Each structure stands twice: as C-alpha cells, then as structure tokens.
Amino acid sequence: MMIFNVIAGGTGNQMFEYAMIRSMAYDLDIDFSMCLVFYKVPNFILKKFFWDQQKHDRYSMNHFNIKENFISTFEFSKLLISGKIGHGTSIICEWEDFENFSLKNDISADDDILIRGGFMNENYFKHNHELIRNDFEVRIPPSERNKQLIDEISSSNSVALCIRRGDRLNPYSKLGHGICTLDYFKRAIDIINEKVENPVFYVFSNDAKWVRENIRIDSHVVYVDHNGVDEDYEDLRLMTHCKHLIISNSTFHWWGAWLNLNNDKVVIAPEPWEGTYNYDTGLDDWVKCKCDRSELYNQSSTPVFENENIVFNPMDKIRLTNSIGLLKGVFLENDMVMKLTINSEKEGDLRITAKNVQPSVPIKFFRGESVRYIVFDKSVPLSSVMFKNISDGHVDINVGAKLIDKLFY
Numbered sequence: 001m002m003i004f005n006v007i008a009g010g011t012g013n014q015m016f017e018y019a020m021i022r023s024m025a026y027d028l029d030i031d032f033s034m035c036l037v038f039y040k041v042p043n044f045i046l047k048k049f050f051w052d053q054q055k056h057d058r059y060s061m062n063h064f065n066i067k068e069n070f071i072s073t074f075e076f077s078k079l080l081i082s083g084k085i086g087h088g089t090s091i092i093c094e095w096e097d098f099e100n101f102s103l104k105n106d107i108s109a110d111d112d113i114l115i116r117g118g119f120m121n122e123n124y125f126k127h128n129h130e131l132i133r134n135d136f137e138v139r140i141p142p143s144e145r146n147k148q149l150i151d152e153i154s155s156s157n158s159v160a161l162c163i164r165r166g167d168r169l170n171p172y173s174k175l176g177h178g179i180c181t182l183d184y185f186k187r188a189i190d191i192i193n194e195k196v197e198n199p200v201f202y203v204f205s206n207d208a209k210w211v212r213e214n215i216r217i218d219s220h221v222v223y224v225d226h227n228g229v230d231e232d233y234e235d236l237r238l239m240t241h242c243k244h245l246i247i248s249n250s251t252f253h254w255w256g257a258w259l260n261l262n263n264d265k266v267v268i269a270p271e272p273w274e275g276t277y278n279y280d281t282g283l284d285d286w287v288k289c290k291c292d293r294s295e296l297y298n299q300s301s302t303p304v305f306e307n308e309n310i311v312f313n314p315m316d317k318i319r320l321t322n323s324i325g326l327l328k329g330v331f332l333e334n335d336m337v338m339k340l341t342i343n344s345e346k347e348g349d350l351r352i353t354a355k356n357v358q359p360s361v362p363i364k365f366f367r368g369e370s371v372r373y374i375v376f377d378k379s380v381p382l383s384s385v386m387f388k389n390i391s392d393g394h395v396d397i398n399v400g401a402k403l404i405d406k407l408f409y
Contacts, residue, residue: 004033004071005115011060011232012251016119018066019132023125024115033071040073063233066135094119120251120281122258136259138237145226146234149202152222153241156200159192160242161185162253163215166206171377174335175354176361178275178375180248181409184291185215188246188268191287193219195266196244204235204253249273249291254281275374277364293373296337296409300402304336304382308399312389320385320399330383334403336376341398343369348391355384365395375404 005021007014018034025032039059062068092098094117101123125132142150152158168179192199200220205211208225227234232252239245239256244266247253257267269282270291282288312318342350342365350363356379363372376385389395 002033002071002112003028003030003115004035004113006035006037006076007059007061008038008057009118010057010252011236012253012255013118013120014059014061015136015255016251017117018061018135020117020119020124021115022067022135023128023132026128026131031069032067033069035071035073035076037073037076060230060232063138063140064135065137065139091116093117120254120279122281122283133259136255138233140233142234142237143231146238149222149224149238150241153202153238153243156243157196157198158242158244159196159199159201160239160245160247160256161189161201161203161205161211161217162239162245162247162250162256163203163205163207163211164248164250164253165210168248169377171354171356171380172358172361174375174377175352175357175380176274176276177249178291178293179409180270180291181293181295182214183295183408184270184289185246188289189215189217191268191289192244192246192266199244202238202242204239204256251281257286258283276361276372277370278362293337293375294339294371296375296404297339297373297400297402299408300337300404302334302403304332304401304403306400309396310387310399311394311396312387313394314389314392317386317388320382320387331381332376332378332403334406335378336401337404338374338376338399338401340372340374341369342372343396344391344393346391346393348389348393348395350395350397351388351390353384353386353388354380356380360388365391375409376401 003021003025005017007017009017021032021034036059039057091114098117101121163180163185165179167173168177173179189201198219200222201217203211203221203223205225208223212223224235224238236252236256236259239253240259240261242260243262245253245257245260246268247257247270249270254269257265257269260267267283267286268289269286271282271288272291273279273281275293310318340363344365344367347366350365351360352363352374353360354376356377363374365372387397
C-alpha cells in the first residue's frame with residue numbers, strides 16, 4: 001500500500017500538505033510519499049491550465065527536518081496511465097471524502113491512494129502537534145545576521161508585522177484570496193499597542209516600500225528585508241522567535257504564528273481569512289481583527305452599476321453582462337469592488353470565473369442573507385465575468401459595484 005499526495009504552491013501551502021499526510025500516515029502506521037510534478041511542469045503550461053507560477057512556488061521544505069519520501073514524476077505518470085488514480089478508493093479528496101477532519105472512506109491495505117487538497121486547517125494534524133513541530137524545525141543554522149536578529153527579538157517585546165502584497169496584487173489573488181486592507185493593519189497595530197508594553201515591530205513583507213509609505217508606527221520598527229526568496233525559512237524562524245504576531249491571510253505567516261515559541265503570544269489574524277469566506281484557518285485563541293472590505297465599497301464614490309438582481313437555479317451559469325448589457329466589453333480603468341448580497345434557503349457555494357483569473361473562485365454563503373465584497377483587478381473585462389450556482393437550491397443575488405480609490409488599500 002502507498003499513500004501519497006502532490007505538493008504544490010509556496011512554502012506555507014507545502015507545509016499544510018505535508019503536515020496532513022504526515023499526520024495521517026502516522027495515525028495509520030503506514031509510510032507516505034510526496035510527488036513534486038507541479039514543479040517539473042513548464043510555467044507556460046501551468047499558466048494556461050492552472051495558475052501562473054510565482055517565484056516562491058518551488059519545492060522549499062528541504063530546509064526542514066521532515067521525512068523526504070518522494071514518488072517520482074515517472075512513477076506518478078505510470079499510476080495515471082494505469083488508471084489507478086481516479087477510480088474506486090484510489091483517490092481521496094478533501095472537499096468530497098473528509099468529514100470532521102477524519103477519513104470517511106475505509107482504506108484497504110491493497111490500495112494505492114492519492115490524497116488531494118490544501119488541508120489549510122490545524123484540525124488535520126493538531127493531535128500530532130509535537131511531531132509536526134519537530135518536523136518543521138529548520139535544520140540549517142542561521143546566518144550571522146539572522147542569529148543577531150534572533151538575539152534582539154528574544155530580548156524585547158517583539159512583534160512580527162507580516163504584510164503580504166506583491167503576488168497578492170495579481171488578478172486571481174485579488175478575486176480569490178483578497179488582499180488585507182490598510183485599515184486592518186492599522187486596527188491590528190492599535191490592538192497590539194493596547195496589549196503589549198513597549199512593542200518593537202519587526203516587519204516581514206514582500207512590499208517593504210508600500211509599508212514604509214503607508215503604515216505609520218509610533219514605536220521602534222525594524223524592516224527584515226535581507227533574506228531572499230530562497231531563504232524564506234530564515235524569515236519563518238525569525239517569526240517563531242517574536243513574542244507576538246500580526247499576520248496577513250498568508251499560509252506562510254500562519255505557520256510563523258503556529259510554530260511560534262511564546263506560550264503567551266498575541267496573534268492577530270484577519271477576519272474573514274479570505275474575501276470569499278472559503279477558509280477559516282485561524283485558531284480559537286487568536287485575535288480575529290475585522291478585515292472589512294465593505295469599506296472599499298462604502299468609501300468609493302464612483303458606481304459601476306447598482307442593484308442588479310440575478311436569480312438562478314442549481315448548475316445555472318449567468319454571465320454578468322447578460323443582466324448589465326451596457327457594460328459589455330468594458331475594461332475597468334481602476335480596480336473594482338463588487339458587493340454581492342446572496343439570499344439562499346441553504347448553505348452553499350457559487351463559482352465565479354473571469355478572463356485573467358485562473359482557476360475559478362468559490363464564494364461561500366450561508367443560509368439566509370450573506371454579503372460578500374470581492375475585489376476585481378483592473379485588467380479583468382466585465383464581459384468575461386460569469387457566476388455558476390453549484391449549490392443545491394436556487395440562489396437570489398443582488399449585485400452592485402464601484403471603482404476603488406487606490407488610497408483605501
């Protein structure tokens with residue numbers, strides 16, 4: 001029997017995928033393998049069918065103390081060709097086959113099983129937290145500069161201020177993940193100032209210039225920008241030594257907070273984690289600070305359209321411009337924030353697709369009324385926006401949109 005998964009994404013995503021399969025294999029007392037096929041595929045193919053690979057999308061867990069068991073791309077291809085993957089119990093999907101974070105399927109000792117999913121929740125592995133913490137210990141000694149910073153961080157009321165922008169400004173990330181607003185970080189800093197005496201902020205960001213220009217902190221600030229992409233494990237180790245953390249909706253920052261060594265830490269995380277409410281990866285003892293994208297909508301003064309009603313049944317596809325004909329073919333001059341007021345008798349999901357946005361984005365809603373604020377990149381033509389109802393019942397949505405003043409985020 002073999003149990004394996006396909007590792008994908010940046011370091012934080014890889015860590016979730018590893019933690020889940022490592023914990024599962026430990027519970028079942030079996031071995032596991034990981035496949036790195038996504039890092040072998042040329043980027044132009046990924047961009048056409050999946051997503052545009054970012055600089056940080058490379059296998060990077062070799063710096064940790066993990067069990068590096070791999071299935072080769074050739075062996076994985078043989079399983080695909082043989083038809084073993086995708087039939088019977090040969091494949092287990094997070095979004096189909098897991099209930100209450102445990103295996104729903106019975107596993108046969110004769111099966112080769114592919115585990116699929118992102119597994120971005122500690123419930124998959126928290127019962128083995130010591131095992132996972134030990135595996136994610138950085139095995140490479142810190143550089144002299146980072147060793148000096150560890151000493152400084154450890155001797156002060158250090159706060160890791162983790163701000164992810166950069167790749168989160170691309171069309172898919174704006175629509176799918178949502179970017180943390182400037183107001184969120186200001187509120188989070190205020191909370192830290194109330195809870196922590198004489199805080200020293202250590203800024204970890206892929207857009208330090210934006211932080212310097214937009215966030216004023218009336219405390220001592222240290223910008224940690226000397227570690228390159230290939231040394232992201234150094235940043236992660238520094239985060240774990242900070243006393244407290246403010247994080248963005250980044251899996252990498254999430255792990256910095258989860259692995260943090262301070263038992264009395266204050267961790268501030270955005271609520272919701274994503275603009276579409278698709279994930280809630282925060283822990284119960286973390287402080288959930290509102291990341292209110294409604295402010296982008298309410299403070300913007302230029303309406304694109306307002307109060308357009310769409311009612312559709314399960315599996316219906318509705319192109320946005322079918323109901324808003326005047327906007328057909330229009331590209332936005334500025335980013336746009338769309339307000340969706342969703343009414344449904346059942347909990348469910350919509351899918352939204354658009355040109356320059358791959359893959360499609362799930363929008364989670366609950367029974368009754370749910371309001372979502374979703375940011376569109378200015379490169380997305382309105383004529384390409386389409387909703388699909390993948391829930392069980394009919395859904396009634398009211399749609400409005402405004403152009404965003406760049407000042408607000």
